[in-house]
Amino acid sequence: MDIDISLLDGVIKKTIQTVESSQEQIFEIAESARRERSAIQNEIAEIREEVYAVVDLVDSLDLKYRKSRAMLAMVSRNFHSYTEEHIHQVYKETNDLQVELSLSREREATLRQRRDELERRLQNLEATIAKAEQLMTQIGVVLGYLTGDFSRVGEALETAKQHQQMGLQIIQAQEEERKRVAREIHDGPAQSMANVALRMDIAEKMLKNEQILQALAELQELKEMVRLSLADVRRIIFDLRPMALDDLGLIPTLQKYVQTFEERTGTTAELVVFGREQDIDDAFKTPLFRLVQECLNNVAKHAKAKVVHVKLELQHDNVSLVVKDNGVGFDVIERRNKSFGLMGMKERVQLLNGTMEVASAPLKGTKVMFQIPLKAKMQQS
Missing domain, CATH: 3.30.565.10 (Histidine kinase-like ATPase, C-terminal domain)
Known part of the structure; x- marks a missing residue:
């Protein structure tokens, strides 16, 4: 059976263009999801800090409200001993505290609900990113196969049956190795450096507040984190190319x-x-x-x-x-x-x-x- 090599080459080139276009689109989806993930992570961090502040405020208002109610009860029992103006003042303070406490509790519930919604969105984004990375790996395997062995289709036809499976598996192994190294860097040194930057901000705030001992302890922990990160980097370098x-x-x-x-x-x-x-x-x-x-x-x-x-x-x-x-x-x-x-x-x-x-x-x-x-x-x- 005669095979038109030029026709087959044209089909392969169009296939490569389509695959490359799909790869770019998936990459854009993954990058968009990563940007949204970063924004949501920042918003969650801000909401958590706001929740802590609101919880402290609710606790403080609840204590004040209880004391005010106790005072109102005592004034009510002994109203002959107090002026009308004083009774009115106590009642007004109690009512104001009750309103403020109710609003603060409502604010706390709203923040918690927003935080839960963002965390669910974050989980969905993580799943989207993982799926996109998986698709990128698979497309990379296909693209590497098309642009590699298939780009010399005239020569490859005679030996394709013997080398086709091995070529695809080797390329896939290379792609998986690159993905492993990238993930190892992301989950190891990159995460550690991000944590170091965050902890540096904390140490800086401690120093500004003259919390010297706490800042020194924080810096000591940072030193250990940097040391471990350096060890991770050296291990990764050694695995790639031992100097x-x-x-x-x-x-x-x-x-x-x-x-x-x-x-x-x-x-x-x-x-x-x-x-x-x-x-x-x-x-x-x-x-x-x-x-x-x-x-x-x-x-x-x-x-x-x-x-x-x-x-x-x-x-x-x-x-x-x-x-x-x-x-x-x-x-x-x-x-x-x-x-x-x-x-x-x-x-x-x-x-x-x-x-x-x-x-x-x-x-x-x-x-x-x-x-x-x-x-x-x-x-x-």
Whole structure:
């Protein structure tokens, strides 16, 4: 069957334009929802402060009203002892307090109702934003697939059946990783910095009110928050690109990463290295680190292992890497085309002209073995 490639290219281009337009519209919806969310959060904060003030006022007025009523009752019982003007004054004060108290209570109820309405709107906006982010991820996968593999449709037709599924899953894994990093930054350092800014305002007000001890305590807490935020940022940077790899080298960086993995997960982790790092070209260090990182991530997420061993053997023309755990294991055939982690490692090893083998079975642990030639040039992606 003959296929008109130019016609297919035209259809793909129109599809890409439509998808891009939809992506922009969803982005605008998400941004609009985020702006409205920010405005509602500010309004809720203001209403809460106003509610606190009104509650204090109601409590104060209630106390005054009770005292005034008691005075009115006493005057009524002993009205012969008081002048008519005095009785009238007490009655007027009591009535005024009653009216003011009633209005304040009504104001409190109105504020609480408004706050509840805003919180419900905020929940709906959060759901809208989450849905928009999900759609953005899905559209990003489709768009990346269309503009990537499909942009060279003439070449891709012959091998599409073999690479179509893998290409889509790898792109989706990349999009999910970007989303994870963005969410990690948003939920971690970004939220902490916003909290620091808010707490700084509180400390400033304390200093203006000469509440020195309270301000010092607040600043001490702020210092700890900034320290934790800095640790989060360093951890995220290390996950993206460990600078120690350039400064210290592959082996010290792996030692630090394995130690951190053990402290973070509670899984006993052991790194054994044979050979010298000087035999490895710099171009191979980052891919090797990423292979160890991905293997340990899989152990942490899925293996439920108590012990994991990492063995790295560096030879003049070859690298052997073995990661073995005593976890729950899995059916290799069943998971072969379903695990993004395994597929990503396989793709990385293929770029290095290496080989990868996975040995595992349910309740038998997992062993992942890599063989990478050091002298062969890496494939161009």
